[in-house]
Amino acid sequence: MQNGTIGVLNEFRQGSSETFEASFETLFHQHQRAVYGWILRIVRNSSVAEDLTIESFWRIHQAHVRFEPARGFEGWARRIATHAALDWLRAQPAQSALSMEVCAEVQAPVEADPAVTAELRTKTALAFGRLPPKLRIAATLTVIEELPQKEVAVALGISVAAVKLRVFRALRLLRKDLERQGITP
Secondary structure, three states: OHHHHHHHHHHHOOOOOOHHHHHHHHHHHHHHHHHHHHHHHHHHHEEEHHHHHHHHHHHHOOOHHHHHHHHHHHHHHHHHHHHHHHHHHHHHHHOOOHHHHHHHOOOOOOOHHHHHHHHHHHHHHHHHHHHOOOHHHHHHHHHHOOOOOHHHHEEEEEEHHHHHHHHHHHHHHHHHHHOOOOOOO
8 A cells, every 4th residue: 555545544534634525535536436336236227326326435424433544445435335235225126126237138048039038037137136135235246246255245244154145045035936936947
């Protein structure tokens, strides 16, 4: 870490200095893209991700006294952003969580019937959207985004074993939901 960066982090942590707002603004400009990208991976909606990025930085601003400069800003900001996204997901109707855009990204076999494929994608998206938010986030980040489980664990503030358990439970619930809809995964 460079001395300038360490100074900004310390000024941000102290909060009472004359340069607090300037240090916060510097951190915002340095990390807003990363925070936005992280939230976008979770909520899958760009306008919501923009709003949640602002919400996350508001939470960061409010929580500056809990920040530990030695541990780094990015991971701390990612955890706060994850909690903001989780709060948003909890407030949403279950089926709206996974957009059809995500399902469209999955390539169907060439010989597959387009009507059947579209129906499967729709049912899968709806089943995914009905997952509890904690399970949905873990599954989105590890299965869809293919992020390392250790990175997901750090962002969620849980152990790697807990990430594995959440993904396992999410996939089990998805399988049961799809089977109730007459689809054999």
